[in-house]
Amino acid sequence: MTSTFHGIELGKRGLSAQQTALSVTGHNLSNANTIGYTRQRAEMQATPSISVNRVQLGTGVEVTSLVRLREAYLDAQLRGEYKDLGYWEAKSDTLTRIEELLNEPTKDGLANALDEFWKGWQELAKNPDSEAARGVVRQKGVAVAETFKHISDSLDQMQDDLKNVITTKTSEVNSIASQIGSLNEQISRLVANNYQPNDLYDQRDVLIDQLSKLVNVKVTPNAKGNGMVDISAGDGILVSGKTANTLGIDFDPTTGLVDPDKITINGSKITLESGELLGHIESFGILGGGTKSTIPTMRDKINELAMTFAKAVNDVHHNGQYLINNNGKLETKPATDVDFFKGTSAKDLVVNPDIMNNLYLIAAAKEETSGSGESSTGNGKNAQDMADIKSKIGDIYRNIIGQLGIDSQEAQRMQSNTEVIVNQVENRRQSISGVSLDEEMANMIKFQQAYNAAARMVTTMDQCLDKLINGMGRVGL
Numbered sequence: 001m002t003s004t005f006h007g008i009e010l011g012k013r014g015l016s017a018q019q020t021a022l023s024v025t026g027h028n029l030s031n032a033n034t035i036g037y038t039r040q041r042a043e044m045q046a047t048p049s050i051s052v053n054r055v056q057l058g059t060g061v062e063v064t065s066l067v068r069l070r071e072a073y074l075d076a077q078l079r080g081e082y083k084d085l086g087y088w089e090a091k092s093d094t095l096t097r098i099e100e101l102l103n104e105p106t107k108d109g110l111a112n113a114l115d116e117f118w119k120g121w122q123e124l125a126k127n128p129d130s131e132a133a134r135g136v137v138r139q140k141g142v143a144v145a146e147t148f149k150h151i152s153d154s155l156d157q158m159q160d161d162l163k164n165v166i167t168t169k170t171s172e173v174n175s176i177a178s179q180i181g182s183l184n185e186q187i188s189r190l191v192a193n194n195y196q197p198n199d200l201y202d203q204r205d206v207l208i209d210q211l212s213k214l215v216n217v218k219v220t221p222n223a224k225g226n227g228m229v230d231i232s233a234g235d236g237i238l239v240s241g242k243t244a245n246t247l248g249i250d251f252d253p254t255t256g257l258v259d260p261d262k263i264t265i266n267g268s269k270i271t272l273e274s275g276e277l278l279g280h281i282e283s284f285g286i287l288g289g290g291t292k293s294t295i296p297t298m299r300d301k302i303n304e305l306a307m308t309f310a311k312a313v314n315d316v317h318h319n320g321q322y323l324i325n326n327n328g329k330l331e332t333k334p335a336t337d338v339d340f341f342k343g344t345s346a347k348d349l350v351v352n353p354d355i356m357n358n359l360y361l362i363a364a365a366k367e368e369t370s371g372s373g374e375s376s377t378g379n380g381k382n383a384q385d386m387a388d389i390k391s392k393i394g395d396i397y398r399n400i401i402g403q404l405g406i407d408s409q410e411a412q413r414m415q416s417n418t419e420v421i422v423n424q425v426e427n428r429r430q431s432i433s434g435v436s437l438d439e440e441m442a443n444m445i446k447f448q449q450a451y452n453a454a455a456r457m458v459t460t461m462d463q464c465l466d467k468l469i470n471g472m473g474r475v476g477l
Helices: 007-030 074-100 111-127 131-192 198-214 276-284 295-320 353-357 380-388 389-434 437-471
Strands: 040-046 050-051 054-055 061-068 219-222 229-233 236-240 247-251 259-266
Touching: 007 040, 007 061, 007 389, 007 437, 040 198, 061 198, 074 131, 074 198, 074 219, 074 276, 074 295, 074 389, 111 380, 111 389, 131 198, 131 236, 131 247, 131 276, 131 295, 131 353, 198 219, 198 229, 198 236, 198 276, 236 259, 247 437, 276 295, 295 389, 380 389
Parallel strands: none
Antiparallel strands: 040 061, 050 054, 219 229, 229 236, 247 259
């Protein structure tokens, strides 16, 4: 025969279990909008039975654990997509900014400045003796040079901004790693004492998600156990249990670009495969990166265009004749050919100071008799030759703009595709880990009814005990 108080113990255990389940439900409801929260569930099981008259009699229920409803596979898949999303977001952002800088096709772009320059030569070809037409050509040349300089300076500023971003993102990686190491330590202390630090697990997972967008990460259980994890970034260990290592990125002193041999963790070289940080590094420029170095590649193309343009103009200009014996402005032919443009790059390209000081040095004419070195009034053949090189320079620039557009569209397409995949995986993860208000409300009613039933069980057993204790042995009274 069981103990007289067996029924009360059954009810007490039922009350305790259902109360715990109600508390878990309330915790889920309270965190329905908490970022990174994983819904929990009270796992119940029957307590060990007792033998009564060769029958195994149940002894009630107990909560054995509070389980986080989380799928590790989806976490790994989402973090794998996050790194690609971060990478393409960084690349797309830089390419979009370069497109905005070049500002094509608009009246403020380089193409329009070049068109205006060629138009100036066409007008000069019609009126080669006109000071006004020569002044227009000179000013249009100044406008082209200033546009090249503006593009070059803007690319430099963009690169400086990215250098600050790289430094900031590196610090962010190290900060997150330090926080994960601290959480590992807290978790290990609690797990060692048989506690379940579910909320700390959630905090750590949120940080790992953030880290996975910055660099490609791999999460593995720590060899010492106790709930700790190790985090690798690239092919280096960023977090090992309670210890957070330091990611470092150094720049080549000669070129100013990121030195891939100096992307390190605690001084040991690592290789980043993806992530927002790598996207910014490649946009800024990586030593030996080739076409992956976005801004340096674009700067090289602009410099090449500027020098090709200047050389083409200067070559034609050398073939022309200057305006001599016109009101004493230019009495004799210069001893050497006069360049229209001076400079070695887009940044320092300028109209020749001699031409800025004397419009008559603009060679609009061509000699009419070979070897004579003379031309007549109204001869604008060289100006027309100058206007005719428009197509050559225009083709080079169109190729630059076309390739930029292709690269930018590709980055945007990859970013868009990755966002779709991230959203799909996140939705799948939320279907498992997210809090459903309807489901939790249904659980609350279920646990409430079970709690009421357990309470009724205690009341009933109390009445039985009252009759047993106070009613027996009083027959006839």
